[in-house]
Amino acid sequence: MNEANVLESAVKPGPVDLRSANRREELKTDHSKTDGYFNLISYIVSNAISGEIMAIENYSEMVPLMPSTDDKIETVKQAHEESKHILMLASLGKRHDYVVMREIVEPQWFNIRRHFSTAVANKDLPACLIIQDLMTETMAIVLYRTLQRQGDPDTAILAGNILKDELEHLDIGLARIRSLLAEDPEGVNEALKWAHHRVMPELFSMVSTSCHFLCDRLNIDCGALSLGDLKTDIDQIRVEALDAYIETLDKADFNPVVTAQLIESMQSYGGTPAMAGSLAN
Ligand SMILES: [Fe+2]
Ligand SMILES: [Fe+2]
Secondary structure, three states: OOHHHHHHHOOOOOOOOOOHHHHHHHHHHHHHHOHHHHHHHHHHHHHHHHHHHHHHHHHHHHHHHOOHHHHHHHHHHHHHHHHHHHHHHHHHHOOOOOOOOOOOHHHHHHHHHHHHHHHHHHOOOOHHHHHHHHHHHHHHHHHHHHHHHHHHHHHHHHHHHHHHHHHHHHHHHHHHHHHHHHHHHHHHHHHHHHHHHHHHHHHHHHOOOOOOOHHHHOOOOOOOOOOHHHHHHHHHHHHHHHHHHHHHHHHOOHHHHHHHHHHHHHHHHHHHHHHHHHHOO
């Protein structure tokens, strides 16, 4: 299916698609997936699409700050890959007969966009790369890894395909940040502090099944969502997210004194109970 067709099939309301209803019934019977599972996936996929939309906007806004033409081309390519992720996720919802939002709903995404735009206005390329290439990509990797590991077969395959791109985006970001750190260690570590306190609380607050508006928009019962339907829980994902964030900061070669302080600060906004507790000891 070419991209135009993917888009068409993802957006076209059309009559009730019997194949989608059948596929959902197959997953319910063959893989013990309940309506609760599909509601949870509808919620997660919708929020993932929001993150992908934010990523397109961030990468696009960052292009003029990229130093070389090759860097600009690479950044546009990243934005394009995020756009394909939206279409893939939306078509999964259609195939499994659940609703997905195709716009940003939760306020945290708008807040991160605002901070990113501030960094662009300040011509602060390190802060832009840290917000999008490192922080957002790291959280995307945790999300898609979870869906790959715990989702139904269709969701797992799709999440695995998106995950490959996100891992590549993170690697691109790590290489970019390492070279900027080599030029200006103090400035780039300062950019990390600035971005961390603004963006990480927003990203971590979304590792949750309680939302501001999303469930209302999807017409699902917020209180009934349970990560048990994905055979995981919030604490486990938060620990994984914190571990992944620490690994990203280590790989980027930031100053360990700076990163230790930042990680410790995460307990103040409910980073991860288990890890934050042990770090504080
Ligand atoms: Fe993506
Ligand atoms: Fe990405």
